[in-house]
Amino acid sequence: MNIAPVPSPLAFVPFVSVSNMMKIINGMGVANAIAGIADYIEADFRRWESFDKTPRIAAHSHEGVIELMPTSDGETYGFKYVNGHPANMARGFQTVTAFGVLSNVANGYPVLITEMTLLTALRTAATSVVAARHLASENAKTLAIIGNGAQCEFQALAFQKVLGIEKIQLYDIDQSATAKAVRNLASSGLTITSCTDPHNAVYGADIITTCTADKQYATILTDNMVGAGVHINAIGGDCPGKTELHRDILLRSDIFVEFPPQTRIEGEIQQLPDDYPVNELWRVITGEIKGRTSKSQITLFDSVGFAIEDFSALRYIHDQLGEKSHCEQLDMIADPDDPRDLFGMLERADI
Amino acid sequence: MNIAPVPSPLAFVPFVSVSNMMKIINGMGVANAIAGIADYIEADFRRWESFDKTPRIAAHSHEGVIELMPTSDGETYGFKYVNGHPANMARGFQTVTAFGVLSNVANGYPVLITEMTLLTALRTAATSVVAARHLASENAKTLAIIGNGAQCEFQALAFQKVLGIEKIQLYDIDQSATAKAVRNLASSGLTITSCTDPHNAVYGADIITTCTADKQYATILTDNMVGAGVHINAIGGDCPGKTELHRDILLRSDIFVEFPPQTRIEGEIQQLPDDYPVNELWRVITGEIKGRTSKSQITLFDSVGFAIEDFSALRYIHDQLGEKSHCEQLDMIADPDDPRDLFGMLERADI
Numbered sequence: 001m002n003i004a005p006v007p008s009p010l011a012f013v014p015f016v017s018v019s020n021m022m023k024i025i026n027g028m029g030v031a032n033a034i035a036g037i038a039d040y041i042e043a044d045f046r047r048w049e050s051f052d053k054t055p056r057i058a059a060h061s062h063e064g065v066i067e068l069m070p071t072s073d074g075e076t077y078g079f080k081y082v083n084g085h086p087a088n089m090a091r092g093f094q095t096v097t098a099f100g101v102l103s104n105v106a107n108g109y110p111v112l113i114t115e116m117t118l119l120t121a122l123r124t125a126a127t128s129v130v131a132a133r134h135l136a137s138e139n140a141k142t143l144a145i146i147g148n149g150a151q152c153e154f155q156a157l158a159f160q161k162v163l164g165i166e167k168i169q170l171y172d173i174d175q176s177a178t179a180k181a182v183r184n185l186a187s188s189g190l191t192i193t194s195c196t197d198p199h200n201a202v203y204g205a206d207i208i209t210t211c212t213a214d215k216q217y218a219t220i221l222t223d224n225m226v227g228a229g230v231h232i233n234a235i236g237g238d239c240p241g242k243t244e245l246h247r248d249i250l251l252r253s254d255i256f257v258e259f260p261p262q263t264r265i266e267g268e269i270q271q272l273p274d275d276y277p278v279n280e281l282w283r284v285i286t287g288e289i290k291g292r293t294s295k296s297q298i299t300l301f302d303s304v305g306f307a308i309e310d311f312s313a314l315r316y317i318h319d320q321l322g323e324k325s326h327c328e329q330l331d332m333i334a335d336p337d338d339p340r341d342l343f344g345m346l347e348r349a350d351i
Numbered sequence: 352m353n354i355a356p357v358p359s360p361l362a363f364v365p366f367v368s369v370s371n372m373m374k375i376i377n378g379m380g381v382a383n384a385i386a387g388i389a390d391y392i393e394a395d396f397r398r399w400e401s402f403d404k405t406p407r408i409a410a411h412s413h414e415g416v417i418e419l420m421p422t423s424d425g426e427t428y429g430f431k432y433v434n435g436h437p438a439n440m441a442r443g444f445q446t447v448t449a450f451g452v453l454s455n456v457a458n459g460y461p462v463l464i465t466e467m468t469l470l471t472a473l474r475t476a477a478t479s480v481v482a483a484r485h486l487a488s489e490n491a492k493t494l495a496i497i498g499n500g501a502q503c504e505f506q507a508l509a510f511q512k513v514l515g516i517e518k519i520q521l522y523d524i525d526q527s528a529t530a531k532a533v534r535n536l537a538s539s540g541l542t543i544t545s546c547t548d549p550h551n552a553v554y555g556a557d558i559i560t561t562c563t564a565d566k567q568y569a570t571i572l573t574d575n576m577v578g579a580g581v582h583i584n585a586i587g588g589d590c591p592g593k594t595e596l597h598r599d600i601l602l603r604s605d606i607f608v609e610f611p612p613q614t615r616i617e618g619e620i621q622q623l624p625d626d627y628p629v630n631e632l633w634r635v636i637t638g639e640i641k642g643r644t645s646k647s648q649i650t651l652f653d654s655v656g657f658a659i660e661d662f663s664a665l666r667y668i669h670d671q672l673g674e675k676s677h678c679e680q681l682d683m684i685a686d687p688d689d690p691r692d693l694f695g696m697l698e699r700a701d702i
Contacts, residue, residue, distance in 0.1 A: 150693040
C-alpha cells in the first residue's frame, strides 16, 4: 500500500501560535482580554479548594530555570512550561518564554496547546487587578509603576480598565525603558508622568506596582517611600534570592499572597520568618476574610504567579476558540483504528 | 501599519507530528530505530549521575492519571506528558498517549516538540533490550510475550534485532490480540507460536516479557511457571496497585530496576518491604555491579519507565532531524525586537 495516512479527528490538538495569539488579543483589545482573564481568575480563585495545588517543579542551572506548573480542577488539567534566564536579554533572547497545555481529565487527551509568553504577560496583569480590586482603596486614581519593562504597559492598561486608574507615574533605572512605555501608552488616555527618581514616581500614588527584572536582592522601595493607605502590588520578586521591598515595609503591611508554600520560598516574604502571618487572596475573594479594612492600612500583594492563574488564562483562550479559527490543528495524538494495534498503524502508513 | 507579522527565526520550534514520526521510523525501519534508541539509552544510563532525577509528577483522577516526567543533564532538558486511562480503549481512545519537549538549558528555549505515543512504544522496547543485553543468558533464542497488545510487536522486533532472538511464544487472555500480533509479525522472519495457555507460552523460553494492561493486581506469572536461568522483563506493572508477578517469583530473583524511589511505588516490588535489596540497572551498565552471574540465576527487570529513557528517545529523534525535514516549524516563542517591548510587538502586529 502507498496510501498517505489520513489522521483521525482524534489525532488533532488545537495550537495557538504567537501570531494567532496576537490576533485573538488585538481582536478584542488588550485591556478587554486582561479584564476577561481577570474574571476567569477570580472565578477560579473562588473555587480554590477544588484545585490540585503543588509548588512549581523547577530545574535550576547556572544560567536560569525551567519550570513546569501543573494544576487540575478534576475536570480540566493544565500546565505551563516557563523558563527564566536573566542573561538572555543581552544575548537577544527573551528572559521569560512560555507555552501551555490544557487537557481533558476524563480521557487525558490535550485539548489546547498554546504560546504563553504573551498570555503570561496578560495573566500577570489580570492577577494584579483581581488583587487590587479587593485590596486597594476604592477611589484609587494614581498608579506608580517601578520597572518599565515587558510587563509595564499591561499593568497600566489593566488598572485603567478594571480599577479606573487615570494617572500613571513611571520610573525605571533605564530611562529608555520608561520612554518606550510612554510611547506605547501615548494613545491610552492615561495621564503619564515620567520620573527620573523613584521617590517622585511613588509620590501621591494610591497603588504602587514594582516589576523589576534583576535576579537579586534589590531594594526598589524603601520604607520612607510608602505612605498610609497605599496598596503595593509587588510582582518582580518571584524566585529565591530576588526581592524588591525593604523588610520594614513588609512589617508595616497586611500581606496577601497566592499560595503560601510557594510565596514563602519565592516572594518578598522570604525575608520574614516562616511562620509570619499572611493572608490568602482566595479567602478574601470568597469573603471568608476581609481585604482592606481602613483608609490608612498598607496592603501588600506579594505576587509570584501561581499555576491556577495560568489555568484560568488557558481556559479563557480555549473558550475564545469556539467559533473563530485562530488556531492550527496539530497531528499530535497517534490514533490507531484498534488501540492495541499501534504497530499495525505504523506498518500500514507505509511511508 | 497593516504589515502581517513575520516571526523571527527564534520564534520557531521544530514539531514532529504523528505522520512525520511514522515517516522517520519507517524510513529507517522499526527495529533499527529501536536499536538506535537503545544505544542512546545505554549511553545516558552510563552517565546516570549527571542527570537531575525526580519521580514523575502525577495528577490522579477516577478515570486515570496525567503525568509529567522531566529530567535534565545540565545541557539539555526534556519532559514527557503522558496519560494513562484504562477505560479509554472501550470509548475509542488510546489508553496511553504522550508528547514530549526537549529544551536548551542555557537559554530555556524549546528545541523540539514531538508526538511520543509511538516514540514511547519504541523506547519501552529499547529499554527492555538494554536490560536484557546485560541480564539475559548469552545464548537466549526464545522469547515469551504474555500480553499481546500495543507493545508486543515492538518487543518482538527489538529482541530479534538486538538479542538475536529467533523464536517467540505468544499468549494473551484475548486471542484476537495474539492473532493481530501474529499477522503483524508474519514477515519478520521470527518463528512464532500462538498459545492458548500461558504455561505453554513460557515453556522453554529464555526470556519472558510480561506486558499486560489491566490496572489491577493480576498474577500473570505464578511461581511454578518460571524455571532456572530465565530472564523476566516485567513492563506491564507500572503504577500503584498494578503488578503482574506472584510475590514468590520476586523472592527467587535478582531484581534490577531503573530508579528505586519510583519503582518501589509503581513496580512489582511494591509487593516487597521498602528496604528489600534491588540493583540499579545503570550500575550494571557502568560495570560497577554484575548483571547475570550464573546460568541458573533468575534475573528480573522490574521496569516502570523512567524520564531518562524518554530523554534519550527525544535526543535520538532530535538528532534524526538534522538533514531531513521530517518536522514542521511552530511559531511558538514570542520574540520581540526589544525583549522589554512585548507590548510594542503586539501593537505593531496590528492584526
